[in-house]
Amino acid sequence: MLIPKLCHICGLEMKPTFRHPLWCETCQRYFAPQPRCSRCGLQMQGAGLVCGLCLVNPPPWSNLYCAADYVYPLSPLIHKIKIAKQLSLLAPLMSLLHQAIPQSCNHLITVPMLWHKQLWRGFNLSETMAYQLQALEPSIAIHTKTFRKHRHTPAQKSLNRQARLLNVRNAFSLYQPPQVTEVAIIDDVVTTGATVRHLSELLLEVGVKKIDIYCLCRTPK
Ligand SMILES: [Zn+2]
Ligand SMILES: [Zn+2]
Numbered sequence: 001m002l003i004p005k006l007c008h009i010c011g012l013e014m015k016p017t018f019r020h021p022l023w024c025e026t027c028q029r030y031f032a033p034q035p036r037c038s039r040c041g042l043q044m045q046g047a048g049l050v051c052g053l054c055l056v057n058p059p060p061w062s063n064l065y066c067a068a069d070y071v072y073p074l075s076p077l078i079h080k081i082k083i084a085k086q087l088s089l090l091a092p093l094m095s096l097l098h099q100a101i102p103q104s105c106n107h108l109i110t111v112p113m114l115w116h117k118q119l120w121r122g123f124n125l126s127e128t129m130a131y132q133l134q135a136l137e138p139s140i141a142i143h144t145k146t147f148r149k150h151r152h153t154p155a156q157k158s159l160n161r162q163a164r165l166l167n168v169r170n171a172f173s174l175y176q177p178p179q180v181t182e183v184a185i186i187d188d189v190v191t192t193g194a195t196v197r198h199l200s201e202l203l204l205e206v207g208v209k210k211i212d213i214y215c216l217c218r219t220p221k
Contacts, residue, residue, distance in 0.1 A: 009073040022092045030073050031096055041066050041218040059193060060200040061211040067096035070189050070217040078188060078216060082125060093216055094132040104137045105184035105212055112149040125188045147199060148175040164194040172199060177206040184212040191219040
């Protein structure tokens with residue numbers, strides 16, 4: 001009780017009266033909800049509206065919800081979770097994501113990893129996120145075998161937009177099609193949206209009517 005808690009973002013001592021598990025009152029401002037396009041999740045003026053790009057060229061999913069943008073300070077936090085395996089940092093971020101979702105879908109579909117990558121990392125963040133969301137919304141069912149990941153694909157980070165789309169098309173296939181018409185796909189970071197676009201198209205092909213995307217963070221344009 002006597003050891004001062006330090007903010008995970010700025011490293012300064014936290015006021016004991018401010019009771020967030022990760023960040024201080026000053027850093028809280030990074031996590032204020034922003035108005036976003038309800039389709040692609042990018043920031044825009046006016047909440048709950050659809051941006052011009054999505055009006056002209058709507059994505060195959062219905063809504064995308066995220067906790068925040070994939071910029072400082074969320075990007076280093078995600079890095080700590082994935083690379084340094086500091087899973088204790090995840091719950092406060094999942095609580096932000098939960099607050100951003102107006103009504104949770106009852107069927108959550110996770111994004112698979114290659115088995116050896118999962119073995120190396122020790123967890124699949126999409127699945128861990130799904131179980132944490134389920135803890136907040138016990139009516140949620142989790143589907144971890146809907147998709148299968150096939151072969152090693154070059155890291156999406158290293159590719160341009162066009163190459164990412166091609167890359168992802170060969171990477172996933174449908175393994176256990178969902179028996180429901182409304183689902184949400186849960187993933188950690190949505191950058192170009194190539195992965196969730198492909199996964200959504202696979203679901204639409206087998207009769208799923210409504211797909212939402214839940215992600216921890218969205219990479220701004
Ligand atoms: Zn701070
Ligand atoms: Zn949009």
